[in-house]
Amino acid sequence: MDYVEENVPLAPYTTLGVGGQARFFAEVQSRAYLCVALRSATAKGVRVCVLGGGSNTLVPDEGVDGLVLRIKIPGxxxxxxxxxxxxxxxxxxxxxxxxxxxxxxxxxxxxxxxxxxxxxxxxxxxxxxxxxxxxxxxxxxxxxxxxxxxxxxxxxxxxxxxxxxxxxxxxxxxxxxxxxxxxxxxxxxxxxxxxxxxxxxxxxxxxxxxxxxxxxxxxxxxxxxKFTIRANEGTAGSFFKNPIISKERYDVLQKRFPNMPGFPIGTNIKISLAWILDTVLHMRGFRKGNIYLSDHNPLVLVVRQPSTEKEVGEFADDIALRTKTATGITIEREVRSCKLTTM
Ligand SMILES: Cc1cc2nc3c(=O)[nH]c(=O)nc-3n(C[C@H](O)[C@H](O)[C@H](O)COP(=O)(O)OP(=O)(O)OC[C@H]3O[C@@H](n4cnc5c(N)ncnc54)[C@H](O)[C@@H]3O)c2cc1C
Missing domain, CATH: 3.30.465.10 (Uridine Diphospho-n-acetylenolpyruvylglucosamine Reductase; domain 3)
Incomplete structure (x- = not known):
């Protein structure tokens, strides 16, 4: 594969700025080159992961044992x-x-x-x-x-x-x-x-x-x-999705938290996780080591360097556990792990 680099650190290609290396890495400037790279990956039995601007991606510390294609197709x-x-x-x-x-x-x-x-x-x-x-x-x-x-x-x-x-x-x-x-x-x-x-x-x-x-x-x-961060910090915006729960569940929760905002989505209700983190859990600005929730919006997780993906993951799991314990709601990450395709 032409233009393919080996053992490329991925942290600089993401806004969170953590994680390990790509075994193989290539910037894709055209559809034709994408086809060449994918055929070559298939022939060599290499799995593939796609990256854009890296603003919603968490790279594992152990890196990505495959070909990371950074899509730069213009037009x-x-x-x-x-x-x-x-x-x-x-x-x-x-x-x-x-x-x-x-x-x-x-x-x-x-x-x-x-x-x-x-x-x-x-x-x-x-x-x-x-x-x-x-x-x-x-x-x-x-x-x-x-x-x-x-x-x-x-x-x-x-x-x-x-x-x-x-x-x-x-x-x-x-x-x-x-x-x-x-x-x-x-x-x-x-x-x-x-x-x-x-x-x-x-x-x-x-x-x-x-x-x-x-x-x-x-x-x-x-x-x-709103998303102001310092020079040695990174973020992926909202780290978690706002939870969507049934109307029945919302009604039960509202009895405990009468001011909890809810927005109808079909027959369900989307609730503001920022409100839960702020009002129920008092976690605005919550910090552990180099990782913290933003003072402006507690849904925004900020990572100060040096940090690892493991630390980000543990911090996020802690937030999820506290939310579950306080409200019974399971929250999902919005940020995606660099995921290799299956072959
Ligand atoms: C400060 C900040 C604020 C943000 N605010 C918002 C917001 O208000 N609303 C919102 O929705 N999001 C928000 N985001 C999240 C993020 O900007 C979006 O999800 C954005 O679309 C990610 O684009 P990216 O190119 O950086 O994706 P990446 O992080 O590179 O990739 C994200 C996912 O998309 C896949 N992907 C990337 N390119 C392709 C492709 N060409 N084909 C197939 N799969 C692909 C990747 O494999 C990965 O799974 C925010 C992020 C930050 C840092």
């Missing part, structure tokens, strides 16, 4: 969608998500402005159906082109096949799918959304929020302040 194109009010936007999986948001909003397009400021790549965005400020990727998703490993099928996965849910998708369940590009449908007409206190506060400070570009810029600014 971005905009076309009318034929309705006169919309545009189809296609972007390579390696494009930075924020570059896409900035491009789209600069062209007056609406639909992803509330997702401004989320780190990472376009290719990873459908994996956990990124979401913020009442918007999810699923709202604009049309399709993703994927190559499966090791079967090497070239598929176009549409929105139904993508099986999106809260931080869920087929791409997350089936790690054989490597996304090479994503197509979104955006609108030329303003999409009016629920207002959020962060944006209302910005408006009161005189920040313009007339265009999608204004909103994208304002949110980028708001988020950069």
């Amino acid at each position: 971005m194109s905009f076309h009318d969608d034929g309705t006169g009010t919309g545009a189809l936007v296609r972007a390579g999986a390696g494009i930075s998500w924020n570059t896409l948001v900035r491009y789209a909003t600069s062209r007056g397009l609406w639909g992803i402005e509330n997702l401004s400021g989320i780190p990472g790549t376009v290719g990873a965005a459908p994996v956990q159906n990124i979401g913020a400020y009442g918007t999810e990727l699923a709202d604009t998703f049309v399709s993703a082109d994927v190559i499966t490993f090791p079967k090497m099928e070239h598929l176009r996965i549409n929105a139904t096949q993508a099986q999106f849910g809260y931080r869920e998708s087929i791409f997350k369940k089936d790690s054989s799918m490597i996304i090479t590009s994503v197509t979104l449908r955006l609108s030329r007409e303003r999409i009016v959304r629920k207002t959020y206190s962060d944006l209302e506060n910005a408006r009161e400070r005189g920040v313009m929020l007339d265009t999608s570009l204004d909103i994208a810029r304002a949110l980028q600014d708001i988020r950069s302040k």
Whole structure:
């Protein structure tokens, strides 16, 4: 395999900044090179793991005994969608998500402005159906082109096949799918959304929020302040997902915690883990060694160097155990372990 490096430390390729080495590592600049690398991996019996910007990935201390492919596939194109009010936007999986948001909003397009400021790549965005400020990727998703490993099928996965849910998708369940590009449908007409206190506060400070570009810029600014970390620290944003529980279970919990916020999702209720960590467990700013929960948002785990993946894992397990003990709720990590495909 050309351009494949050996024994490459992965910590610098992730925002958490912990973990060991990749046995093999390659940056993938094109779909053609991806095919070459995957065929070569199959021939040598090497398993594969995909990395984008590393902003939602925890690398094991023992490293990854396979080929880590860092997806850098470029390209971005905009076309009318034929309705006169919309545009189809296609972007390579390696494009930075924020570059896409900035491009789209600069062209007056609406639909992803509330997702401004989320780190990472376009290719990873459908994996956990990124979401913020009442918007999810699923709202604009049309399709993703994927190559499966090791079967090497070239598929176009549409929105139904993508099986999106809260931080869920087929791409997350089936790690054989490597996304090479994503197509979104955006609108030329303003999409009016629920207002959020962060944006209302910005408006009161005189920040313009007339265009999608204004909103994208304002949110980028708001988020950069919310996720402030020091130079020798790392984070992956929210480390855990907000739990989704049945209405019956929520009603029981609400008797114990009358102010517990709940947001309906279908017939279930999504509850705010940040609220539980803050109000029930008093863990805002909780620290163990070099790892702590953010003062701004207790859902955000911050890692100060030097740290190990084992320490991050133990800290996270402790949070999960305390939550379970206090509320009976089992919480799930949002951050993903570097997972090798099966062959
Ligand atoms: C400060 C901060 C704030 C954040 N805020 C939010 C937020 O508000 N909302 C939100 O939803 N997320 C948020 N995140 C999480 C993260 O930004 C998103 O999950 C993002 O989509 C991850 O992109 P990435 O390229 O860095 O993915 P990576 O960490 O590189 O990968 C994440 C997962 O996707 C897989 N993957 C990556 N690329 C591909 C591909 N091309 N094909 C198939 N699988 C792939 C990887 O194997 C891995 O399992 C935040 C993270 C940080 C650090």
